[in-house]
Amino acid sequence: MKCKCCGKERFFARQVCRMDVIVDGSNQFIDNVGKNGDVSIYDAETPYGPYTCEACGAEYDDLAAESLPTNMHKNADGKWVLNESGEEPDIIIPATFTSVWDGKTASLPTKCRVNLTKRTIFDIEPVDEEALSYVDVLDAEYVSFDDKEYPAMRADEVDPETDEVVFTYE
Numbered sequence: 001m002k003c004k005c006c007g008k009e010r011f012f013a014r015q016v017c018r019m020d021v022i023v024d025g026s027n028q029f030i031d032n033v034g035k036n037g038d039v040s041i042y043d044a045e046t047p048y049g050p051y052t053c054e055a056c057g058a059e060y061d062d063l064a065a066e067s068l069p070t071n072m073h074k075n076a077d078g079k080w081v082l083n084e085s086g087e088e089p090d091i092i093i094p095a096t097f098t099s100v101w102d103g104k105t106a107s108l109p110t111k112c113r114v115n116l117t118k119r120t121i122f123d124i125e126p127v128d129e130e131a132l133s134y135v136d137v138l139d140a141e142y143v144s145f146d147d148k149e150y151p152a153m154r155a156d157e158v159d160p161e162t163d164e165v166v167f168t169y170e
């Protein structure tokens with residue numbers, strides 16, 4: 001199913017796994033088998049709930065098509081809000097932040113995350129230093145996700161009179 005609140009399809013869940021481990025002579029766990037933190041899982045059961053939407057935090061007892069969030073409800077305006085606070089939940093998804101340079105001859109993309117509810121950009125990963133040394137004049141910045149692009153601006157540079165659907169960063 002798709003999350004009723006945000007429409008995304010990724011959920012935190014739980015799963016029982018069996019893996020190879022190393023024990024001592026008293027059958028006490030010492031270490032995982034496998035190098036570099038890899039674990040050697042050889043059997044995994046069906047995942048189970050409760051399920052939590054990775055993007056918006058909506059919680060579900062199960063993933064049946066008709067299931068509704070247990071921690072949210074629709075308000076009078078038809079918007080999903082948190083039961084506790086009555087506020088809209090933050091919907092957070094991964095995105096790409098791109099700076100465009102030198103008469104649009106160069107663009108430097110990097111990973112970031114966006115909050116769709118607050119229209120903010122955060123966790124912008126630094127652009128490669130060497131790539132940055134080849135560019136000079138910044139033309140524009142935008143953020144992209146779900147195959148769409150939106151203008152990006154520093155929060156203190158936005159003019160609420162003229163700028164619409166802008167995503168901001170600090």
Ligand SMILES: [Zn+2]
Pocket residue numbers: 003004005006007008053054055056057058
């Ligand atoms: Zn969701």
